[in-house]
Amino acid sequence: MKILLIVAILTSMAFSKVEVAVSYKYIEDITKNIAGDLVEIETLAKPKEDPHFVMARPSLISKLRNVDLLILNGGQLEIGWLPPLIKRANNAKIFDGAGGFLDLSQHINMLDVHSSVSRADGDVHPDGNPHFILDPYNVPIIAKAIADKLSKIDSSNKETYQKNYEAFTAKWDKNLIAWGEKMKPFKGKKVIQYHKSFDYFLKRYKMELLDTIEPLPGISPTSKHIMELISKIKEEKAALLIMHDVYHNRKAAKLISAKTELKIIDVPHDVDALQGADSIENFYNSIINGLTK
Ligand SMILES: [Zn+2]
Incomplete structure (x- = not known):
């Protein structure tokens, strides 16, 4: 009986996917490149929606309730809508600072840090410009942060995440060269x-x-x-x-x-x-x- 139970648990572990919630579609796409079918992804913001003011639909709370990992842009881009959802979902895995919380802005050299005129003037980005996804050179940095985080949460698939990261960045480097030429x-x-x-x-x-x-x-x-x-x-x-x-x-x-x-x-x-x-x-x-x- 005991053995059967252990086998059942191990089998479910082997086939269970890492459940991930991401704030924006771009994070979903980079994560898919790194993780393929090993993860199940829920994306919170709609791609045409204002990323600063995403509609806090109740369905978003249930999306956050059972996930193992939350990946957000950070840099206060989600400050107007995501923190109350995290609070209401009450999932300790994805609280700020927990193992299942990944703030991408922490890995990026942000522009305009501390250069803002005044918070009192209503500036929505008092801590720097969070729109760093507009630099394609930030993508490999983001991909690395995601690969490393997934490798920690799901260590049995570490090699796959790292291999996918390397393949992704090798391809990406070629894109960077081509885009650089076009933009000259x-x-x-x-x-x-x-x-x-x-x-x-x-x-x-x-x-x-x-x-x-x-x-x-x-x-x-x-x-x-x-x-x-x-x-x-x-x-x-x-x-x-x-x-x-x-x-x-x-x-x-x-x-x-x-x-x-x-x-x-x-x-x-x-x-x-x-x-x-x-x-x-x-x-x-x-x-x-x-x-x-
Ligand atoms: Zn903005």
Whole structure:
């Protein structure tokens, strides 16, 4: 009887998958590359949703209740919606600091750390810019953090996670070279964006940010700021374009575009935010092709 029970437990262990919840689709895709069928993934945010203000649907609480691991972007990107869900799910495995909690921002060199004007002004990113997924060079760092965490939680499959990580990064390195070539003509090009969504991308490819449409991260544009922006654009001699995310209101961008003839280019902020951006690889393909077409 005892032996049968042990066999039953071992069998269930051998076939049970690691249950993972991730905040965003891009994390799901990188995790799938590392873990394949060894994990079951629940993704909390919808890809076209504003990543700062995800609708806290009750179904998200049940998704968190039984998972072994929670992987989040961190850097306060989820601060407005995820902490109450974690609290209500009451799953000790995924509490901040527990073994099943992975905050990716902890592994990244973040931009704008401590440079923010003032928390009192309503800046949604007082601790630095959390939109680091826009730099494709951060992907191998994220993949490594995920592979290492899964190797700890599910040590019997450690070799598979590490092997998959190596294969993934070898392929990724080739992409980085190809994307670098394609982006060369954009060096020095000046850009307007709604929010500081694409700073990592701009920095990586040596593009410049002329200004954001919102006066401060998380603050809606005022007509004064838009007027100033329009005159600033008119003074600029350099080639300009507006890179716009899919979730902020476009009224201001359209007005600016109408007054200055700047082109608005749609840029995904997450995997599946735009058609064609259906994997972590195609996420960058879609951004770069959108710019270069
Ligand atoms: Zn933001």
